Amino acid sequence: MSDLRSAELRAGGLRVAIMTDETGWHTGRLKKAFRARGVEARCVDLATCRIDTTWSPYGLAIPGFARELPDAVFVRGIAGGTFEQVTLRLGILHALRECGIPVYNDARAIERSVDKSMTSFLLHRAGVPTPAAWVTESAAFAQRVLMRETAARRQVVLKPLFGSQGKGLQRLGASAARDGTLKPLPPLRGYQQVAYLQRFVGTAGASRSTGTRRARSASRAGFDWRVLVIGGRAVAAMRRVGGRGWIHNVARGAQCEPSALDPTLAALAERATAALGLDYAGVDLIPDPSMPDETGVPLVLEVNGVAAWRGLQSVTPIDIAAALVDDLLDRKLAGSRAGALAALPLHAGR
Template identity: 65%
Template sequence: MTAAPSRGPLRVAIMTDETGWHTARLKQALRERACEGRCVNLADCRIDTTWAWHGLVIPGYGRGLPDAVIVRGLASGSFEQVTLRLGILHALRELGVPVYNDARAIERSVDKGMTSFLLHLAGIPTPATWVSESVPQAQRTVMRESAAGRALVLKPLFGSQGKGLRRIGAAAGDAPVPLPALAAYRHVAYLQRFVPSRAAPGQPGFDWRVLVVGGRAVAAMRRVSQGWIHNVAQGARCEHAELAPALAALSVRAAEALGLDYAGVDLVPIGEGENPDRAMVIEVNGVAAWHGLQSVTRVDIAGLLVDDLLARKLPAARSAPARRAAVA
């Protein structure tokens, strides 16, 4: 086996279980930078130590490897399936292939409990959180918070787009809502203290989504809705938001706490009066969608992602020797 000089455009695998608007934008951004983007489903990748020296099979790359990987989607599956898919990303990193975001960072961000732990550990303002398999422990938490007049949000430990969120515990003017059966939550209670809206009565509330790329906050929007769930997938309206310095700095700290190359940081406002931009981080998304955000900003988000990958993760890709290729 010998090393050969790099030839042709940089080949970037876009890991996704579905193609559409996001992958089209990434492929276009790659083409504009003389790179080749190819969509690959992680479920179609495999480990095969007889195939090539590196032991991986990445469809579309023969016995070779892509020059870099952008993770656009990670499909749900059994514990074993998800472990294998993340293992492929881990293996690519071990082989020197830049993975954006890499498996370690994705593992931290898809696990809401670990996200909350790392935010807390970094001293980042975030709502009080309890995560447990114990139903009695979770019930005691709900009862204690309700007695103090506070509501909680029950969330799936792994989930996105506002699916499965339930407000429990104390509720203004209503009887407390008890903890439901946890079978629908895979027998894990992830409880986060509810942060009330700062909106005037009858007015829609909002939260912020800030996009962080390469350690820099690049765009923001307000997600506005009449209800307390502000996810765009649940009907929230996107509005352009100015990136206040405090909001940008907090979002960058949150992305850094999880080791993310890029992140969608969700924040709820807690400021008032002379300090309206104070916020708490509620979630950090390591495989963030940006269709809604792109609709209210002039920033070319796909271009920023690709530029960060090429400039920071592949600083000398064209001049460096290619990886070893198997000799038939």
Template identity: 60%
Template sequence: MTLKVAIFADETGWHTRQLREALRARGAEGRCVDLEACRIDTEASRHGLLIPGWGDGLPDAALVRGIAGGSFEQVTKRLAVLHLLERLGVPVYNRGRAIERSVDKASTSALLHAAGVATPPAWAMESEAAAQRLLMRETAAGRTLVLKPVFGSQGKGLQQVGWVRDADHPEGHAVPLPPPAAVQGLYYLQRFVPPQGAADEPSFDWRVLVVGGRARAAMQRVSRHWIHNVAQGARCVAAPLTEALAEPAEQAARTLGLDYAGVDLIPSPGGPQVLEVNGVAAWRGLQKVTSFNLAQALVDDLLDRVMPRRARSAARQA
């Protein structure tokens, strides 16, 4: 019987086509579903879920490609669907709990730090006074902080504060914190790691894709801006997957419990540091500079490692 896999995505396009083709190559079928359209309905089915395209049944597995933003209540329901599927024995790739850890940047920073993964110092606080004291301390030491939305993505909403050096102020100038209303009442701050090269040269970070606990591909994201996201105009350059990149990337994915992850690392004098971990990582830019099929690697890991593991676990519980 053909395996039917739900591809949870808030939009269809290149990534979902790649995943459906990779599933087809393994004799499976991929159906795209938006978590927004999924419902909890305890009258409609014995398990209480309605997944469009499955009637009162369930998919054989689910692969999470994207979760749309929304209100706290809406996102909670979408993640609840993933949690319920897993409790019902459906393998979910990545699992809801792992996505929750990775989408919350403050939680990610704390978990990485506790696990001994090299990552810049970070702070999350609701008190404006405490944030101001931190900023004064860091500014006095000549350091810059990066203010980030705790649930942000694609480099949107990032802002340097503290002692900031830029084209207009090469020696640096003090940039204050915005008011609490501008940050939804939560200051998430990460210490800025300055570029290692000359000030007038482009800088870069690395994106490493980890699949099934193993780093599979890496690239540099090169930009003249301090933000290196491809969505913000950075260009992708092939990079060798060295042990210095693979080891922290794999440790980061393992710490958050992710089946697959896009791990962003920044060069620093002591070696690469993990900036962020993406549990619903895009890979189109990386695919352009990588020789093997990344979507196939994800699908193979789901079918060959995750599904048999969950089946063995269910058999033991039975």
């Protein structure tokens, strides 16, 4: 019996696995949204799943689903671990896709977004405006980049290749030091011997002004935008203002403010999401200070394929969890089922 027919004949309707290493606000909102659609959603830690070729009929064991597979998978979180552990967890997602299960976002897209070097490469290749970036295992080459950028009176940001919430970021360059001296490249041991350098883009004084005193104040404090894209369409935006120094992550003290989703922001966020092949994404953009306030095209800093949205939810009336669930069920799952039906052989006599 095909996976499609098995799912349709199963009593109790659709069942979805929310892959997460922790439960809390986000998973609670998702489960509520799935219940509203008559769908049973269970939280599953990828670390508890396994590939087991003796486990018929699929060779995959997903806790809570006996020998069946979920009808769809929503990836909310993947725990860190050794290279081998993370490879296996992503392998489970790859295997689910090979079994015809819609995975939202799938492993290929997550791999692209988690790896900052691949994100920069794909954005550049797609013609999406993004700060210049250099990624290398050579500390000597990275030091030459730093010296060259400093000579041009620019700064760079050293980032972990895999990281989030502003952790491990260092701003380098002569003007970053109070005495004007060049800060040498830090040892790469703390960065797993890989240097990811991204040209620093300052935001103080750069603003897509709304003409309000609050907007001008936020501009002086520095800010960036977070735009949420669902199913290829930008649906909500916010400004992250201030924070600890120049890093505008909510986890580091930035304040969330509502932001108009103008056509330029929306189009750039949608193009960035498409370049990485994501079903949904949190796209971080920053004003380009080299361009006029009202006409300048922002730069895409990062694209998050396992995006949190608690901060954004606090400043938008859109029910984000419901929008995500609707897109998974009405576009991703429905499209997968339509494709499976089209692939079934015609009945005799038809």
